[in-house]
Amino acid sequence: MNVKEQVIAIIAEQAVLDPEDVSVDSTLESLGIDSLGLVESIFAIEEAFDITVPFNANNPSETDFDISSVASIIAGIERLRAEQTAA
Protein backbone atom coordinates (compact mmCIF):
# COMPACT_ATOMS: atom_id res chain seq x y z
CA MET A 1 0.00 0.00 0.00
CA ASN A 2 1.22 3.49 -0.78
CA VAL A 3 0.84 6.44 1.60
CA LYS A 4 -2.49 7.47 0.16
CA GLU A 5 -3.97 4.00 0.46
CA GLN A 6 -2.69 3.60 4.00
CA VAL A 7 -4.09 6.96 5.12
CA ILE A 8 -7.43 6.21 3.53
CA ALA A 9 -7.50 2.83 5.30
CA ILE A 10 -6.79 4.51 8.65
CA ILE A 11 -9.38 7.22 8.15
CA ALA A 12 -11.98 4.74 6.87
CA GLU A 13 -11.50 2.56 9.94
CA GLN A 14 -12.06 5.55 12.23
CA ALA A 15 -15.12 6.63 10.29
CA VAL A 16 -16.43 3.05 10.11
CA LEU A 17 -16.65 3.33 6.30
CA ASP A 18 -15.38 1.29 3.39
CA PRO A 19 -12.14 2.74 1.97
CA GLU A 20 -13.96 3.27 -1.36
CA ASP A 21 -16.21 5.79 0.39
CA VAL A 22 -13.26 7.95 1.47
CA SER A 23 -11.84 10.27 -1.18
CA VAL A 24 -8.82 12.54 -0.96
CA ASP A 25 -11.18 15.53 -1.03
CA SER A 26 -13.11 14.35 2.04
CA THR A 27 -12.79 16.38 5.21
CA LEU A 28 -12.66 14.52 8.52
CA GLU A 29 -15.78 16.37 9.59
CA SER A 30 -17.69 15.24 6.51
CA LEU A 31 -16.72 11.66 7.36
CA GLY A 32 -18.12 12.04 10.88
CA ILE A 33 -14.77 11.90 12.71
CA ASP A 34 -14.98 13.77 16.01
CA SER A 35 -12.16 15.18 18.14
CA LEU A 36 -11.41 11.84 19.80
CA GLY A 37 -11.46 10.15 16.40
CA LEU A 38 -9.02 12.75 15.15
CA VAL A 39 -6.43 12.14 17.87
CA GLU A 40 -6.85 8.40 17.38
CA SER A 41 -6.28 8.84 13.63
CA ILE A 42 -3.14 10.83 14.26
CA PHE A 43 -1.89 8.14 16.64
CA ALA A 44 -2.57 5.48 14.01
CA ILE A 45 -0.72 7.56 11.39
CA GLU A 46 2.29 7.96 13.70
CA GLU A 47 2.35 4.22 14.30
CA ALA A 48 1.94 3.33 10.63
CA PHE A 49 4.61 5.68 9.30
CA ASP A 50 6.90 5.86 12.33
CA ILE A 51 6.75 9.62 12.42
CA THR A 52 5.86 12.19 15.06
CA VAL A 53 3.00 14.45 14.05
CA PRO A 54 3.24 17.89 15.69
CA PHE A 55 -0.45 18.12 16.49
CA ASN A 56 -1.91 19.95 19.48
CA ALA A 57 -5.62 19.37 20.02
CA ASN A 58 -5.89 22.74 21.80
CA ASN A 59 -5.15 24.56 18.62
CA PRO A 60 -5.47 22.36 15.53
CA SER A 61 -5.49 25.21 13.00
CA GLU A 62 -2.19 26.66 14.28
CA THR A 63 -0.48 23.29 14.12
CA ASP A 64 2.10 22.76 11.40
CA PHE A 65 0.12 19.79 10.09
CA ASP A 66 -2.87 20.49 7.91
CA ILE A 67 -5.81 18.22 8.73
CA SER A 68 -8.39 20.04 6.61
CA SER A 69 -8.74 17.14 4.14
CA VAL A 70 -7.45 13.65 3.44
CA ALA A 71 -5.24 15.11 0.70
CA SER A 72 -3.66 17.65 3.08
CA ILE A 73 -3.01 14.90 5.62
CA ILE A 74 -1.27 12.79 2.95
CA ALA A 75 0.84 15.77 1.92
CA GLY A 76 1.73 16.45 5.56
CA ILE A 77 2.80 12.86 6.13
CA GLU A 78 5.00 12.85 3.02
CA ARG A 79 6.68 16.05 4.17
CA LEU A 80 7.22 14.69 7.71
CA ARG A 81 8.62 11.41 6.40
CA ALA A 82 11.10 13.30 4.27
CA GLU A 83 12.12 15.59 7.15
CA GLN A 84 12.27 12.92 9.80
CA THR A 85 14.15 10.46 7.62
CA ALA A 86 16.65 13.15 6.73
CA ALA A 87 17.11 14.03 10.40
Next chain:
Amino acid sequence: MKRVVITGAGTINALGHSVSETFAAMREGVCGIGPLDVRDVDRLQIKIGGQVKGFEAEGRYNRQQMSLYDRFTQFTLAAAREAIEQSGLVFNGELAVRSGVVLGTAGGGVSTWDDNYRAVYEEGKNRVHPFVVPKLMNNAAASHVSMEWNLKGPSYTVSTACASSNHAMAQAFAMVRSGMAPAMITGGSESMLCFGGVKAWEGLRVMSRDACRPFSANRNGMVQGEGAGIFVFEEYEHARARGAEILCEVAGFSMTSDASDIVMPSKNGAARAISGALADARIAGSDVGYINAHGTGTAANDKTECAAVADVFGAHADRLMISSTKSMHGHLIGGTGAVELLACIMALRDGVIAPTIGYQEPDPECALDVVPNEARDAKVDVVLSNAFAFGGMNAVIALRNI
Protein backbone atom coordinates in the same frame (compact mmCIF):
# COMPACT_ATOMS: atom_id res chain seq x y z
CA MET B 1 -35.51 11.61 56.12
CA LYS B 2 -36.52 9.25 53.33
CA ARG B 3 -36.36 5.48 53.43
CA VAL B 4 -34.04 3.85 50.89
CA VAL B 5 -34.52 0.52 49.14
CA ILE B 6 -32.58 -1.54 46.62
CA THR B 7 -34.53 -2.16 43.42
CA GLY B 8 -31.82 -3.56 41.19
CA ALA B 9 -28.63 -5.61 41.51
CA GLY B 10 -26.02 -6.68 39.01
CA THR B 11 -22.63 -8.31 39.16
CA ILE B 12 -19.82 -10.04 37.40
CA ASN B 13 -17.20 -11.84 39.46
CA ALA B 14 -15.34 -15.12 39.68
CA LEU B 15 -18.52 -16.92 40.78
CA GLY B 16 -20.74 -15.81 37.93
CA HIS B 17 -21.69 -13.29 35.30
CA SER B 18 -25.00 -12.38 36.97
CA VAL B 19 -26.64 -12.15 40.38
CA SER B 20 -28.49 -15.44 39.92
CA GLU B 21 -25.28 -17.29 38.98
CA THR B 22 -23.49 -15.72 41.95
CA PHE B 23 -26.27 -16.67 44.37
CA ALA B 24 -26.24 -20.24 43.07
CA ALA B 25 -22.48 -20.47 43.54
CA MET B 26 -22.66 -18.99 47.04
CA ARG B 27 -25.37 -21.47 47.99
CA GLU B 28 -23.24 -24.33 46.74
CA GLY B 29 -20.04 -23.04 48.34
CA VAL B 30 -18.25 -22.92 45.00
CA CYS B 31 -14.63 -21.76 45.01
CA GLY B 32 -14.02 -19.28 42.19
CA ILE B 33 -10.31 -19.05 42.99
CA GLY B 34 -7.90 -20.85 40.70
CA PRO B 35 -4.66 -20.59 38.75
CA LEU B 36 -4.10 -17.09 37.35
CA ASP B 37 -4.14 -16.72 33.60
CA VAL B 38 -2.11 -13.53 33.09
CA ARG B 39 0.91 -12.54 31.06
CA ASP B 40 4.25 -13.39 32.76
CA VAL B 41 2.56 -15.43 35.47
CA ASP B 42 5.78 -17.49 35.67
CA ARG B 43 7.49 -14.43 37.16
CA LEU B 44 4.88 -14.14 39.92
CA GLN B 45 5.19 -15.87 43.26
CA ILE B 46 1.44 -15.59 43.81
CA LYS B 47 -0.17 -17.56 41.01
CA ILE B 48 -3.80 -17.80 42.14
CA GLY B 49 -6.76 -15.43 42.04
CA GLY B 50 -10.50 -15.12 41.66
CA GLN B 51 -10.42 -14.29 37.97
CA VAL B 52 -13.51 -13.61 35.90
CA LYS B 53 -13.60 -16.31 33.22
CA GLY B 54 -15.36 -16.35 29.88
CA PHE B 55 -15.86 -12.59 29.73
CA GLU B 56 -14.80 -11.41 26.30
CA ALA B 57 -14.87 -7.69 25.63
CA GLU B 58 -14.69 -8.42 21.89
CA GLY B 59 -18.21 -8.66 20.57
CA ARG B 60 -19.65 -7.06 23.69
CA TYR B 61 -18.18 -3.62 22.96
CA ASN B 62 -17.33 -1.93 19.67
CA ARG B 63 -13.85 -0.84 18.63
CA GLN B 64 -14.24 2.73 19.91
CA GLN B 65 -15.61 1.50 23.24
CA MET B 66 -12.79 -1.03 23.55
CA SER B 67 -10.27 1.77 23.19
CA LEU B 68 -11.91 3.64 26.09
CA TYR B 69 -13.00 0.85 28.47
CA ASP B 70 -10.45 -0.62 30.81
CA ARG B 71 -11.45 -4.03 32.16
CA PHE B 72 -12.77 -2.43 35.39
CA THR B 73 -15.07 -0.25 33.28
CA GLN B 74 -16.17 -3.23 31.20
CA PHE B 75 -17.13 -5.10 34.37
CA THR B 76 -18.96 -2.05 35.72
CA LEU B 77 -21.02 -1.53 32.58
CA ALA B 78 -22.03 -5.19 32.44
CA ALA B 79 -23.14 -5.19 36.08
CA ALA B 80 -24.86 -1.79 35.77
CA ARG B 81 -26.93 -3.03 32.86
CA GLU B 82 -28.18 -6.00 34.87
CA ALA B 83 -29.03 -3.80 37.88
CA ILE B 84 -30.74 -0.98 36.02
CA GLU B 85 -32.71 -3.30 33.77
CA GLN B 86 -33.92 -5.19 36.83
CA SER B 87 -35.03 -1.96 38.48
CA GLY B 88 -37.05 -0.97 35.43
CA LEU B 89 -36.05 2.67 35.90
CA VAL B 90 -35.74 4.83 32.81
CA PHE B 91 -33.78 7.99 33.47
CA ASN B 92 -35.25 11.00 31.72
CA GLY B 93 -36.60 14.41 32.68
CA GLU B 94 -36.41 15.35 36.35
CA LEU B 95 -35.39 11.82 37.40
CA ALA B 96 -32.34 11.96 35.11
CA VAL B 97 -31.33 15.42 36.28
CA ARG B 98 -31.37 14.48 39.96
CA SER B 99 -30.06 10.90 39.87
CA GLY B 100 -26.37 10.09 39.71
CA VAL B 101 -23.76 7.39 40.09
CA VAL B 102 -21.27 6.95 42.93
CA LEU B 103 -18.86 4.05 42.57
CA GLY B 104 -15.86 2.67 44.42
CA THR B 105 -12.56 1.44 43.04
CA ALA B 106 -9.12 1.27 44.58
CA GLY B 107 -6.99 1.07 41.46
CA GLY B 108 -9.12 2.10 38.51
CA GLY B 109 -7.52 1.13 35.21
CA VAL B 110 -4.61 -0.87 36.60
CA SER B 111 -4.17 -3.02 33.52
CA THR B 112 -4.12 0.10 31.33
CA TRP B 113 -1.25 1.50 33.41
CA ASP B 114 0.40 -1.92 33.24
CA ASP B 115 0.07 -2.36 29.47
CA ASN B 116 1.32 1.13 28.70
CA TYR B 117 4.23 1.07 31.13
CA ARG B 118 5.23 -2.15 29.42
CA ALA B 119 5.03 -0.44 26.05
CA VAL B 120 7.25 2.50 27.03
CA TYR B 121 9.63 0.84 29.50
CA GLU B 122 9.93 -2.76 28.37
CA GLU B 123 9.33 -2.38 24.66
CA GLY B 124 10.94 1.06 24.44
CA LYS B 125 8.05 2.64 22.58
CA ASN B 126 7.88 6.41 22.63
CA ARG B 127 4.18 6.94 22.15
CA VAL B 128 1.03 5.56 23.69
CA HIS B 129 -2.57 5.49 22.55
CA PRO B 130 -4.31 8.87 22.96
CA PHE B 131 -6.98 7.44 25.30
CA VAL B 132 -4.67 6.10 27.99
CA VAL B 133 -5.72 8.80 30.47
CA PRO B 134 -9.49 8.66 29.97
CA LYS B 135 -9.24 4.87 30.05
CA LEU B 136 -7.30 4.48 33.29
CA MET B 137 -8.79 7.28 35.40
CA ASN B 138 -10.59 6.06 38.52
CA ASN B 139 -13.84 7.78 37.58
CA ALA B 140 -13.96 6.30 34.05
CA ALA B 141 -16.41 3.57 35.05
CA ALA B 142 -18.78 6.00 36.79
CA SER B 143 -18.58 8.36 33.82
CA HIS B 144 -19.44 5.66 31.30
CA VAL B 145 -22.38 4.49 33.44
CA SER B 146 -23.63 8.09 33.56
CA MET B 147 -23.35 8.42 29.78
CA GLU B 148 -24.95 5.07 28.98
CA TRP B 149 -27.90 5.62 31.33
CA ASN B 150 -28.37 9.43 31.17
CA LEU B 151 -27.58 10.06 34.84
CA LYS B 152 -27.01 13.80 35.24
CA GLY B 153 -27.05 14.24 39.03
CA PRO B 154 -24.23 13.92 41.59
CA SER B 155 -21.65 11.49 40.24
CA TYR B 156 -18.14 10.61 41.36
CA THR B 157 -15.80 7.84 42.41
CA VAL B 158 -14.64 7.00 45.91
CA SER B 159 -11.28 5.41 46.55
CA THR B 160 -10.63 4.02 50.01
CA ALA B 161 -8.76 0.82 49.20
CA CYS B 162 -10.72 -2.24 50.37
CA ALA B 163 -13.63 -0.15 51.69
CA SER B 164 -14.17 1.85 48.47
CA SER B 165 -17.48 0.23 47.54
CA ASN B 166 -18.91 0.48 51.04
CA HIS B 167 -17.97 4.13 51.23
CA ALA B 168 -19.53 4.70 47.80
CA MET B 169 -22.75 2.92 48.74
CA ALA B 170 -22.89 4.82 52.03
CA GLN B 171 -22.65 8.08 50.11
CA ALA B 172 -25.34 7.05 47.63
CA PHE B 173 -27.56 5.96 50.52
CA ALA B 174 -27.07 9.28 52.31
CA MET B 175 -28.03 11.19 49.15
CA VAL B 176 -31.27 9.28 48.67
CA ARG B 177 -32.11 9.35 52.38
CA SER B 178 -31.66 13.11 52.54
CA GLY B 179 -33.92 13.67 49.56
CA MET B 180 -31.05 14.98 47.44
CA ALA B 181 -31.56 12.27 44.79
CA PRO B 182 -34.56 10.04 44.06
CA ALA B 183 -32.31 7.20 42.89
CA MET B 184 -28.58 6.51 42.74
CA ILE B 185 -26.54 3.89 40.92
CA THR B 186 -23.83 2.65 43.25
CA GLY B 187 -21.41 -0.15 44.07
CA GLY B 188 -17.93 -0.63 42.70
CA SER B 189 -15.46 -2.60 40.66
CA GLU B 190 -11.84 -3.66 40.48
CA SER B 191 -9.53 -5.33 38.01
CA MET B 192 -6.00 -5.67 39.35
CA LEU B 193 -5.28 -9.20 38.19
CA CYS B 194 -2.48 -8.32 35.81
CA PHE B 195 1.27 -8.74 36.29
CA GLY B 196 1.87 -5.33 37.86
CA GLY B 197 -1.23 -5.49 40.03
CA VAL B 198 -0.40 -8.87 41.53
CA LYS B 199 3.32 -8.05 41.80
CA ALA B 200 2.50 -4.97 43.90
CA TRP B 201 0.41 -7.04 46.31
CA GLU B 202 3.10 -9.72 46.47
CA GLY B 203 5.46 -7.13 47.88
CA LEU B 204 3.37 -6.69 51.00
CA ARG B 205 3.73 -10.40 51.93
CA VAL B 206 0.09 -10.81 52.89
CA MET B 207 -1.00 -13.00 50.00
CA SER B 208 -1.76 -16.70 50.22
CA ARG B 209 -0.16 -19.01 47.67
CA ASP B 210 -2.84 -21.67 47.95
CA ALA B 211 -6.26 -20.54 49.28
CA CYS B 212 -8.25 -17.92 51.14
CA ARG B 213 -9.33 -19.50 54.45
CA PRO B 214 -10.90 -16.77 56.57
CA PHE B 215 -11.16 -17.41 60.33
CA SER B 216 -9.45 -20.80 60.01
CA ALA B 217 -6.46 -21.24 62.35
CA ASN B 218 -4.29 -22.23 59.38
CA ARG B 219 -5.22 -19.22 57.24
CA ASN B 220 -2.24 -17.77 55.43
CA GLY B 221 -3.37 -14.65 53.66
CA MET B 222 -5.64 -13.06 51.16
CA VAL B 223 -6.34 -13.94 47.54
CA GLN B 224 -7.23 -11.26 45.02
CA GLY B 225 -10.40 -11.31 42.97
CA GLU B 226 -11.87 -9.06 40.29
CA GLY B 227 -15.26 -7.95 39.06
CA ALA B 228 -18.05 -5.55 39.88
CA GLY B 229 -21.23 -5.23 41.90
CA ILE B 230 -23.73 -2.50 41.02
CA PHE B 231 -27.03 -1.58 42.70
CA VAL B 232 -29.94 0.76 42.25
CA PHE B 233 -30.69 2.60 45.49
CA GLU B 234 -34.11 4.20 45.29
CA GLU B 235 -36.31 6.26 47.57
CA TYR B 236 -38.92 3.92 49.06
CA GLU B 237 -42.06 5.86 48.11
CA HIS B 238 -40.70 6.39 44.59
CA ALA B 239 -40.18 2.65 44.22
CA ARG B 240 -43.56 1.80 45.73
CA ALA B 241 -45.44 4.28 43.59
CA ARG B 242 -44.22 2.58 40.42
CA GLY B 243 -44.73 -0.93 41.79
CA ALA B 244 -41.05 -1.83 41.66
CA GLU B 245 -39.81 -5.08 43.15
CA ILE B 246 -37.92 -4.22 46.33
CA LEU B 247 -34.95 -6.44 47.18
CA CYS B 248 -34.40 -5.04 50.68
CA GLU B 249 -34.06 -1.79 52.60
CA VAL B 250 -30.78 -0.01 53.25
CA ALA B 251 -31.21 0.93 56.88
CA GLY B 252 -28.05 2.78 57.87
CA PHE B 253 -24.31 3.09 57.71
CA SER B 254 -21.28 4.33 59.56
CA MET B 255 -17.81 5.39 58.52
CA THR B 256 -14.85 5.66 60.90
CA SER B 257 -11.13 6.14 60.68
CA ASP B 258 -8.63 4.33 62.92
CA ALA B 259 -6.17 7.22 62.73
CA SER B 260 -3.45 4.84 63.84
CA ASP B 261 -1.65 2.66 61.28
CA ILE B 262 -1.42 2.54 57.49
CA VAL B 263 -1.94 -1.24 57.28
CA MET B 264 -2.69 -2.79 60.70
CA PRO B 265 -6.42 -2.87 61.55
CA SER B 266 -7.78 -1.52 64.81
CA LYS B 267 -10.42 -3.26 66.91
CA ASN B 268 -11.67 0.08 68.14
CA GLY B 269 -12.10 1.63 64.69
CA ALA B 270 -13.94 -1.46 63.44
CA ALA B 271 -16.17 -1.64 66.53
CA ARG B 272 -17.07 2.03 66.25
CA ALA B 273 -18.08 1.52 62.62
CA ILE B 274 -20.26 -1.50 63.47
CA SER B 275 -21.97 0.13 66.45
CA GLY B 276 -22.30 3.37 64.48
CA ALA B 277 -24.18 1.59 61.69
CA LEU B 278 -26.56 0.03 64.23
CA ALA B 279 -27.20 3.42 65.81
CA ASP B 280 -27.69 5.12 62.45
CA ALA B 281 -30.21 2.44 61.43
CA ARG B 282 -31.85 2.51 64.90
CA ILE B 283 -31.37 -1.24 65.12
CA ALA B 284 -30.70 -3.17 68.33
CA GLY B 285 -27.62 -5.39 68.14
CA SER B 286 -29.75 -8.36 69.14
CA ASP B 287 -31.75 -8.00 65.89
CA VAL B 288 -28.70 -8.66 63.69
CA GLY B 289 -28.82 -12.18 62.31
CA TYR B 290 -25.93 -12.15 59.87
CA ILE B 291 -22.75 -10.18 59.20
CA ASN B 292 -20.90 -10.40 55.93
CA ALA B 293 -17.40 -10.08 57.33
CA HIS B 294 -14.51 -8.21 55.83
CA GLY B 295 -12.80 -11.58 56.52
CA THR B 296 -9.75 -11.25 54.32
CA GLY B 297 -8.03 -14.41 55.52
CA THR B 298 -5.06 -12.52 56.93
CA ALA B 299 -3.92 -13.21 60.48
CA ALA B 300 -4.47 -9.61 61.54
CA ASN B 301 -7.84 -8.81 60.00
CA ASP B 302 -9.78 -11.88 61.05
CA LYS B 303 -8.88 -11.84 64.72
CA THR B 304 -9.33 -8.08 64.99
CA GLU B 305 -12.70 -8.26 63.25
CA CYS B 306 -13.93 -11.06 65.52
CA ALA B 307 -12.81 -9.13 68.60
CA ALA B 308 -14.64 -6.04 67.36
CA VAL B 309 -17.83 -8.05 66.76
CA ALA B 310 -17.56 -9.59 70.24
CA ASP B 311 -17.12 -6.14 71.76
CA VAL B 312 -20.13 -4.64 70.01
CA PHE B 313 -22.57 -7.53 70.38
CA GLY B 314 -21.56 -9.06 73.72
CA ALA B 315 -23.35 -12.36 74.30
CA HIS B 316 -25.30 -11.97 71.04
CA ALA B 317 -22.02 -12.34 69.13
CA ASP B 318 -22.27 -16.09 69.79
CA ARG B 319 -25.78 -16.26 68.34
CA LEU B 320 -25.34 -14.33 65.08
CA MET B 321 -23.72 -15.76 61.94
CA ILE B 322 -20.69 -14.17 60.31
CA SER B 323 -19.14 -15.43 57.10
CA SER B 324 -16.55 -14.30 54.59
CA THR B 325 -17.46 -14.89 50.98
CA LYS B 326 -13.94 -13.79 49.98
CA SER B 327 -13.13 -17.47 50.41
CA MET B 328 -15.14 -18.01 47.22
CA HIS B 329 -14.77 -14.90 45.02
CA GLY B 330 -11.49 -13.59 46.40
CA HIS B 331 -10.83 -10.07 47.62
CA LEU B 332 -12.12 -7.63 45.02
CA ILE B 333 -10.30 -4.77 46.83
CA GLY B 334 -12.26 -1.62 45.91
CA GLY B 335 -15.14 -3.66 44.51
CA THR B 336 -15.39 -6.16 47.32
CA GLY B 337 -18.10 -4.56 49.45
CA ALA B 338 -20.38 -4.39 46.43
CA VAL B 339 -20.11 -8.08 45.56
CA GLU B 340 -20.39 -8.98 49.25
CA LEU B 341 -23.61 -6.97 49.56
CA LEU B 342 -25.10 -9.71 47.37
CA ALA B 343 -24.55 -12.25 50.14
CA CYS B 344 -26.47 -9.91 52.45
CA ILE B 345 -29.35 -9.62 49.98
CA MET B 346 -29.42 -13.41 49.56
CA ALA B 347 -29.59 -13.83 53.34
CA LEU B 348 -32.51 -11.42 53.64
CA ARG B 349 -34.48 -12.49 50.60
CA ASP B 350 -33.79 -16.18 50.24
CA GLY B 351 -32.97 -17.06 53.84
CA VAL B 352 -29.67 -18.59 52.71
CA ILE B 353 -26.46 -17.70 54.54
CA ALA B 354 -23.40 -17.92 52.29
CA PRO B 355 -20.63 -20.01 53.86
CA THR B 356 -16.99 -19.36 54.68
CA ILE B 357 -15.42 -22.08 52.57
CA GLY B 358 -11.90 -23.47 53.01
CA TYR B 359 -12.43 -23.54 56.76
CA GLN B 360 -10.25 -26.26 58.27
CA GLU B 361 -9.22 -25.54 61.87
CA PRO B 362 -10.98 -23.54 64.59
CA ASP B 363 -9.07 -20.52 65.81
CA PRO B 364 -9.76 -19.54 69.43
CA GLU B 365 -9.24 -15.92 68.38
CA CYS B 366 -12.08 -16.26 65.83
CA ALA B 367 -14.53 -18.19 67.97
CA LEU B 368 -17.75 -17.08 66.26
CA ASP B 369 -20.24 -18.95 64.08
CA VAL B 370 -18.48 -18.42 60.75
CA VAL B 371 -20.88 -20.70 58.82
CA PRO B 372 -18.04 -23.06 57.90
CA ASN B 373 -17.94 -24.66 54.47
CA GLU B 374 -21.67 -25.13 53.85
CA ALA B 375 -24.44 -22.60 53.28
CA ARG B 376 -27.18 -22.58 55.87
CA ASP B 377 -30.90 -21.93 55.73
CA ALA B 378 -31.84 -19.31 58.29
CA LYS B 379 -34.38 -16.54 58.46
CA VAL B 380 -32.71 -13.22 59.19
CA ASP B 381 -34.25 -9.75 59.17
CA VAL B 382 -31.24 -7.52 59.75
CA VAL B 383 -27.74 -7.93 58.30
CA LEU B 384 -24.51 -5.94 58.24
CA SER B 385 -21.70 -5.74 55.69
CA ASN B 386 -18.26 -4.86 57.01
CA ALA B 387 -15.36 -3.28 55.15
CA PHE B 388 -12.14 -2.29 56.88
CA ALA B 389 -9.55 -0.80 54.56
CA PHE B 390 -5.82 -0.28 54.55
CA GLY B 391 -5.27 3.21 55.82
CA GLY B 392 -7.66 2.48 58.68
CA MET B 393 -10.78 3.59 56.87
CA ASN B 394 -13.88 1.63 57.80
CA ALA B 395 -17.42 1.56 56.43
CA VAL B 396 -20.27 -0.66 57.61
CA ILE B 397 -23.69 -0.84 55.98
CA ALA B 398 -26.90 -2.16 57.60
CA LEU B 399 -29.68 -3.76 55.53
CA ARG B 400 -33.04 -5.15 56.55
CA ASN B 401 -36.06 -6.86 55.10
CA ILE B 402 -39.01 -4.74 54.15
